[in-house]
Amino acid sequence: MNNTTIDNKNERRITLKVYRENRGQDSGSHHDTFEVPYKKWTTVLDALLYVKSYMDPSVAIRYSCRMASCGSCGMKINGVPKLACYTKISELETSTVECEPLPNFPIIRDLVTDFSRFFNHHKSMQPYIQTNDSTEADNSKGTFSFYQSPEDVDKYLQFSYCIKCGLCYSACPTVGTDLNFPGPQALAQQYRYFADTRDESKKRLDIVDDRHGIWRCHFAGSCSKVCPKGVDPALGIQLLRSYMLGISKNDKIPAKKIEINDDNNNNGKI
């Protein structure tokens, strides 16, 4: 029973320093500080929600899943882009925790930033599978599935784990000075579709072959350092560039399409 009772005497407190700005009102920016109790497992998001519940409900934050899946709670925590829900106060080991909006994203209010530019770069990569024939989209011809071996899947799987949180975009030094650079997230997604055996687009390398494109990556590696999902965008970018430089040869064999025939009930097996 003892270890389930809450021990208030040992309650620790942290100073939370929160960036405040409302661009809609054009009233400038300042920091507010809050003393917040925390436990070993308290995340920065928990602490901010405590502030909203008991101290100042006007602090603007964006979050949803609280479990590093939705990618909406990214912010600069003690100077480094992190997910607030994935960062424990006890692990930061500082007496003050500073929360600021993600760098390289325009501020809307307090810790909420505008992701339009980031999402537009993502969209410009054509982040969907493109095939030359339309059989698998044509319902009258039956349902098809693609055959991919585990090795085929491994080539792109880790890049498909991207949750579009923007931490990498925020850490990248090139993004910080070049608005037209697609950024690590978008470039890694280009590689994700390029490496997928279901994708037959011939345009993928051309899209990133631009003065402000992939050549602006200097492999500072900061994107991979901050990525909370192990996507390793820097790896994807360098692998894509190796195809552009002709070091790697594109010998991708398009995935076989298999008809799913319900009558025989073979469930897509060959």
Added chain:
Amino acid sequence: MKEIERPTRNNLEGIGGWLNPSRYGWERISYWFQRLTGVFLLVYFIGHVYETSTIVNGQNAWESFLELTQTLWGHLFLIMVIGASTFHSANGIRLIFTHAGIGLGTPGRPDYPYNPASLNYRQKSGIWIALILAAAAMFYGFNVLFGV
């Protein structure tokens, strides 16, 4: 609803992001130092071309310019050039390979704590070796220039 006015460059990290290498580990330090030494070498290179071109004004002009490098500050500057060019070349060769996707590992199935393959110890060792080589070259240069 009133549309929120957003200057597109709002909250961009800018050159300040380049100049602060302290937050993202060794690879960011490598990026910063490659750029710093690159710009420094460019300045040196321009100065060097100017220096050697003084020969067209005769031997006296050439020799009076050369004397600049025989001063204390001239020696220190040359030691910096030695260090910068050693680091820039050694790390530059590493970067040529990484930019071609060589030595970074292969994609796999990420697992907690999600250590990225591309920031592996081969790459970090490459950066450390470039720094050690630069220090050794500067030490050697120091001995040649200031040694008895």
